[in-house]
Amino acid sequence: MKKLGSESLADLSAGAVFLATGGGGDPHVAQLVTQQALEEYGPVDLIAPEELDDDAYVVALGGVGAPTVSLELLPSIDEAVNTLRAFEEHVGRKVDAVVSFEIGGGNSLIPIVAAAVMGIPVVDGDGMGRALPEAQMMTYPISGVLPTPAVTTDYRGAVTEFDTTDIMEFEKEIRQCALSSGGMITSAEHPMSGRQLKAAIVPHTVSFSIELGKILRMYRGNAHRIFDHLAALFAKSIYGDIHHLYTGKVIDCSTRIIGGYDIGEASIAPFTGGDELLKVNIKNEYLVASIGERVLATVPDLITIVDYETSTPINAERLRFGQRVTVFGVGCPPFYRTQRALKFVAPQCFGFAMDYRPIETLSAADPPPIA
């Protein structure tokens, strides 16, 4: 079992924004809260899935809602802890460990806050290997874990309990709850045994995210400087290869909070002008990257937009007109390329009239030069 202390936090958070593919919530505020928790309560145990007892009782913890809201309704230690306590009260038993919904963005950190305060381990892994906007898209329900019993708390501390065993119904209810409670709630859901977790989790993504953050810090610079280092890291991971999709300037970006999501699109133009615009569709996350009719990458493969100069990843809610950016694509973990997973995460599930085609079949044939 590893220890996770405040010294790894900046790297974890940077890596998590890269994997968040634009979503997952602002990591800065989550990082401040996690820092407070780790400083006050000490490092947490980071337990690998294979080290977890088969009978352990684990629950997934994180924020649900529109990431933009996380810029204004600031999280707190209490929200994470009170949600876990309310969950324990609801089910009438103690939780042995917590696990993240999604490694992407601020949601990678919320379980760490609760684990630090409650003195329990946090599992090294998550339910997405990235960030995705809806509950049924997690590996946990796809692998057969039931979403409930579940509880949520809102910014006032109001607790709501959920009992439906139907994942689509659960997603509808929890989204409605987020919408009517200020746009963002904290949820404890998908309780599972250690045995179930081992079959359902995307493993070791917390450790991987720290490694990724370290690369981003050590080789901070544009794609020229960092690409080979990133490529080497992804090559030995559960992810597929990383591809350079585009480099240019954001000439338009618009998202709105609609139905509890940030929805919109961004257009990126070459530095040198020209009309080969890259369009990126957004629903909390960057979902499809295309130039005209030519699709470069789609969900569930990862699309990440980084600052051109420093390769610092940029969340969708911070993407702005005039920014100079590089767009990377990364093959998703193999789990999401199985038929049972694609039923929930293929482009059609987001309203795009296209089949999923793996990024390496779309991009590899014609890689653009790195600016």
Next chain:
Amino acid sequence: VRIGIDVGGTHTDAVLLDGEKVLSSIKALTTEDVGSGVINALEHILSDSGVGRDQVEAVMLGTTQFTNAVVERRQLSEVAAVRIGLPSGNGLPPMVGWPADIAACLGGHHYMLEGGTLYDGRPLAQLNLDQVDAMIADIAARGLRSVAISAAFSPMNAEPELEVAAMLRAAMPDLLITCSHQMGRLGLLERENAALLNASLLKFSGRVVDSFGEALRDRGLTCPFYISQNDGTLMDAEFVRQYPALTFASGPTNSLRGASKLTGLDDAIVIDIGGTTSDIGILQGGFPRESNIVIEVGGVRTNFRMPDILAIGLGGGSLVAETGESIGPRSVGHKLVSEGLAFGGATLTATDLLVAAGQLDLGEDGQPVKLDPQVLANGLQTIQRMLNEGVEKMMPSSDPLPVILVGGGAVLVSEKLDSASQMHCPEHSGVANAIGAAIAQIGGEVERLVSYRETPREEAVAQVSDEARATAIAAGADPATVRIADIEETTISYMAAGSTKLRVKAVGDITRRGGEA
């Protein structure tokens, strides 16, 4: 003709420009009271050029005083930090994550109130008037004069901030108040930080604007005067009085723009070497490359748009280690002229290395400097290494670019840098900042409430952009140079769905009035 003045921590530079021609320039020392240094510089360029006062069309000021105040924690007033938004945000109070010293400068007075709105315009909580009264009483009891007010989602709905500001003003009419919705976009902490820094500078900005105004009137200059802001455009002086924080990055912006003007180069690396630091920036198409990431000012996170600058601790006054193998970041600063070896002092500085190497002649003020040859060789090598490393970090690609050296310390560079295609150290490079201020651009900003249901987004953006261009041109921008610099959209929560606050800024060069004058 126009006058550009740059007031830095060490030097006050002034230039007199006829169109693009430098008629006169001066590098004078910044005085404690700032004003008399400005007067000295003005006096010099006016008498040197023989230009009449009534011929001066405008005076443009660039100043790093507000940035320096934050970085050096000087001249900052204590501020009451009022945040409206409980029960949300309790875990991250105002000034969370700030360096302890600057938080202490602002006094750590914070008041968290129930109230504010949610993203959908519904109340987050009702404003609690008892809390407001208690806050007002406490601010009065502590004798605080400056207040920063923030509220959750205030860019979408400014009402809660305005309401509390009105109550504070009713109770204490003399308070200096900054509301966060005037300082930035969504991102409560960064917006609140910007408001706090701004509020803590309000007292100082009043004094600075007054002393500039007096200095100009004193010299018989009645033309308008402007102060340059982060994006290289000008603000009128009264605006600066209220928004001093908007000048934070104007120094680097001016020196980059000045470097471009002096060389005619649009794409280059610019190294501005001062007394304490070398600031490395990149010119792209004649403008500073902007930083995409959240900017820290004096260690405080903000969301201002700023040029991407790498500051390294190497300047003319930087202390050199005994062996010559390391230089800076400590510097004797403006005391170089008394403490440096070449000025008869006892401290080995970067400037002394150049004097010892025979590459710099300080004229009648200077004294010869003798150094161990090994120390000298090491020292010169250290300077080149530090700059090469800095430039390497900022290079947009591996292709060499021209390097432009500006600033008073430009003499420190004696050899070509590794990644430079050519080296330029143009005439007047010592006053590039002041030239940048003098050629600062005119901005035109238009904000409109639009409904994308009635007007499709693309059309609305095009319309408001046209208005912004027209505003810039009306304010004196040359139509041929006007471009859109920023587009910002904020959903308005309390309006019908589809209502958006659309803000567009257009900027362009000042139209030359040469023909008419």
